[in-house]
Amino acid sequence: MVEPWQDTTLPARTRAADLLARMTTEEKTAQLSSVWIGADTEGADVAPGQHTYASRSAALDALLPYGVGHLTRPFGTVPVEPAEGAARLAELQRTIRAGNRFSLPAIAHEECLTGFTAWQATIFPTPLAWGATFDPALIMDMAQAIGTSMRAVGIHQGLAPVLDVVRDARWGRTEESIGEDPYLVGTIGAAYVRGLQAAGIVATLKHFAAHSASRAARNHAPASIGPRELADLILPPFEMAVREGGARSVMPAYNDIDGLPAHAHAGLLTQLLRDRWEFAGTVVSDYYGVSLLDEAHRIADGEGAAARIALAAGVDVELPAARCFSPKDPLPEELLDRAVLRVLTQKCELGLLDADWEPVTGDLPVDLNPPHMRELAQKVAEESVVLLANDSGVLPLSDGLRIALLGPLADEQAAMLGCYTFPRHVGVHHPDLPTGVEVPTLAEALRAELPGAVLGEDLSAADVCVVVAGDRSGLFGRGSSGEGCDAEDLELPYGQAKLLDEAMASGVPVVIVVLSGRPYALGRWADRAAAVVQAFFPGQEGGAAVAGALSGRVDPSGRLPIGVPRTPGGQPAPYLAPPLGRHGFPSTVDPTPLYPFGHGLSYTTFAWDAPRCDTVELPTDGETTLRLTVRNTGQRPGTEVVQLYLHDPVGTVARPEVRLVGYARVTLDAGASAEVHATFPADLAAYTGADGRRVVEPGALELRVAASSEHVHHTVPLTLTGPVREVGHDRRMRCELRVK
The missing domain is CATH 3.40.50.1700 (Glycoside hydrolase family 3 C-terminal domain)
Incomplete structure (x- = not known):
């Protein structure tokens, strides 16, 4: 007899709820746990304090009778030949299934920031290079190829992309970030999410939020950031990846914001992420992020208190190993059920609750660096x-x-x-x-x-x-x-x-x-x-x-x-x-960059005709379409990147002089031309005011058609008319550019 939780004709959440109702407290808690096999072996040193934490975490044998939520980095901890790794992971999943009364496997997760972080897997450029391409379609193809290779050896979840907007390049994790502009980070990051998840891998957005805004660019340091900067510069890439990319997992950041650690921030993890953005996936802790509420932030008195604080805020799974989420220190039943339902729903969506599920063993030999992935790596x-x-x-x-x-x-x-x-x-x-x-x-x-x-x-x-x-x-x-x-x-x-x-x-x-x-x-x-x-x-x-x-x-x-x-x-x-x-009196320090955001040259030359606009007067809930012809005036093929920036001459609060609102790559043979169509919605003029509301205001604007944030070819004056309009999380977040 097929139980309701095994019935593939029922919705995933319905199946998960049926299974949840059958579980003991110990079995529920086990679904919020993780096991890091090999974390304490010699030569495995990829996280601070890893060996100490591993030795104090719940071992696999102790969890087996109840089940396991996650398996941590079966390929990315120590070197393993791909086919052997797939076989080992399959055998481990069989052991986990045999150990618990519902035969539930674990979700296996891995890093995939520059490709699958496994020995012999294709190594792609770092995310800052993704940003330099200004090519979301290519990054989506890359992510789908990465996800396909991970899925082929039994991985279910990838800990990428990083959507931190760089605020100070001294930060060591600048290389993991896509850039310093939220629109670029959001559009490239959402494309990565779509590609990875098209391959059947759960994408995990990192690090939510303000990790990159730390004081003096120090890793894990507190973020000195106000609510407006957070809303307008830090959060939009995450919102875009949730709303447009359909991201199914989010990882909180290590830092605190105004004294409140992200792993304890219900305002971020529940009120914003779930209640306002309608995110329905799982929130997985950054490695040891729950423990750090006790040991580093010191807002919890012991591991049990840290677990209750994190769970109440909205953390669902403790990674990379079970330490705080433990049946030895019972968690509030209502919060426990809330988190377990999310985890089981995701397992159901991945097929892990199906009666006929079998672990992937991989075809021999397993090739994680095939020709088409090398070609993608070369193109990126x-x-x-x-x-x-x-x-x-x-x-x-x-x-x-x-x-x-x-x-x-x-x-x-x-x-x-x-x-x-x-x-x-x-x-x-x-x-x-x-x-x-x-x-x-x-x-x-x-x-x-x-x-x-x-x-x-x-x-x-x-x-x-x-x-x-x-x-x-x-x-x-x-x-x-x-x-x-x-x-x-x-x-x-x-x-x-x-x-x-x-x-x-x-x-x-x-x-x-x-x-x-x-x-x-x-x-x-x-x-x-x-x-x-x-x-x-x-x-x-x-x-x-x-x-x-x-x-x-x-x-x-x-x-x-x-x-x-x-x-x-x-x-x-x-x-x-x-x-x-920016630079100016009365400071003697000039922060003007040598080469500005968006800058880049070619071996050919381009001419940009004056743009034509459908209308230069539009209501605060309207849109206009701009048309621009770009010509290759040189002697060889080349690619120009048309960038559209918004300048708001007067606002109710101090704001950036310009910000990116659209871009398109235009590849042309010598002597050829193409027309770029850019549809600009008034929603992109929205910003957060002093009262915390995001509004579109009537008044003058400028669209700047540019080769970089400083190299402007043409300026198009616009006027927004009508009342001040408050916009929510259903607003339009991108300018659609098409090359014809």
């Missing part, structure tokens, strides 16, 4: 390379040149890899382990790209010098970029400034290539450099992508998702600063 890398300067015309490099290739990162794989790639996250603890995938260095890629060139380190005989500067990623101090690797300023690390000074003094034209997880101050050399190229940890195909951009095989089409500073101090200086946050 190529579209993310940003040409910042080329005033001398030294780029593209011709074959046959004598090239002095300098810099500690010129021939190092680490220059390509972010901190959540398997080699930098796990592999560093296994020095004898092969990388698992081919990751050509820039030196290797340049030799293949320009076989007739002579590469060496001799400046005296060189026609051109390429200096490769940037970062090595790592975790918690093991790199210059990455989680826990915050910077005191934005000076290039490892003494690279001295190397650049010496190269500039040689008289040889110098091309600066920055491979990094954050922007660094380049103003010291900008006037003397022949060219400047930026790539943000571009992944396993990044060497070939950057080499292709240097040779001209790839026309650079990336645009900056975050501005490049002129000087290493005077931070933060995001482009979304209000007027007083």
Whole structure:
């Protein structure tokens, strides 16, 4: 007989509620728990305090009679060959099913920020590079491919994307973020969510909220942020990913906001996320986030109190291991049932409650780095390379040149890899382990790209010098970029400034290539450099992508998702600063970026015709469509990125001078043209006023059609008419741009 909770014709929530009613308190609590197999083994060190917590957490054997909610990182803790890992995970799921009376398996989750964080899996560019592509469709394809590979070996949930809007690039996790603009972060992030979940993987939004707004850009530090900045700059990407992306899981942040830790913030996790945004998925703690309510924030007296506070706020699952959510310290029944119903509903949606469910064993051999994923990694890398300067015309490099290739990162794989790639996250603890995938260095890629060139380190005989500067990623101090690797300023690390000074003094034209997880101050050399190229940890195909951009095989089409500073101090200086946050009397500090948000050059040229607008007067609940023709006036194909910014001359509160409200990539052959249609809804002019209401006000606006936040081609004055209109969470959040 099929029980109602096993009946696939019934709605998931109905099935989950039937199962919930049959469970004991111990069985319910077990569904909120997680088990991290291998967390305390030698060479597994991917989270702070991991070994201490693992030794004090509930073991699998203790949970088996009741069930297990989550399995933590079966592939991303220690190296495991893919087919063997799939077989081990399948056997573990069989053990878990056999141990509990309902035969329930666990949800297996993994990191997937730069691809599936598993040995031998394709390594994609870091999220800051996703932002540089300005290409949501490509990022969605990438995410779907990542999700498909995870699903093929038995994974159900991915801990990505990171939707933190960067407020200070000294923050070590800048590389994990998509950029400094909420519209760019939201549109790219929602695309990633749609792609991952199209493959059957639950996407998890991180870190909710204000993790990136910490004081002095220190990891886990309190966020000094007001409710308006939170509402207008930090929260929109999460809202977009929930409403438009359909995200099915959210992870709270480690920080506190005005003294209230995110894991204890009912205003965020329940009143906003669930009551107003109508989010129906699960909230999973960041690793040890519940424990930290007791140990770090000190708002709880012991583990049981921490569990009750987190559960009441809206946390449903404790990751990565059961410590606070324990039947030994009973949880309030009403709150327990609320969380368990959400978890069981998600398990039902994943098929884990079906009577015929069987674990995925994987086809042998399991290939986590197939050709189509390498091609996607290459395309994302190529579209993310940003040409910042080329005033001398030294780029593209011709074959046959004598090239002095300098810099500690010129021939190092680490220059390509972010901190959540398997080699930098796990592999560093296994020095004898092969990388698992081919990751050509820039030196290797340049030799293949320009076989007739002579590469060496001799400046005296060189026609051109390429200096490769940037970062090595790592975790918690093991790199210059990455989680826990915050910077005191934005000076290039490892003494690279001295190397650049010496190269500039040689008289040889110098091309600066920055491979990094954050922007660094380049103003010291900008006037003397022949060219400047930026790539943000571009992944396993990044060497070939950057080499292709240097040779001209790839026309650079990336645009900056975050501005490049002129000087290493005077931070933060995001482009979304209000007027007083910009340069001017009476401060002697100039925070104006050297290269602004949205900036990027091409090897061809473009002309933008004056835009035409359906109407320049529209009601506060209306819309207008702008049409613009872009022409490739150069001698080679190329891609222009049309960006639409909004300027509001007068508001009731101080606001950013401009903010991005739309963009489109326009790829054209030499001599070709295309028309860009941009439909702008008045809802995008909404902002949060002093009274906390989000409103659209009548009055004058400007739409700025631009190649960057500072390079404006055309300005279109608009007038909004009618009453002040309050907008809610059903407002339109994007400007639709179409290329014809």
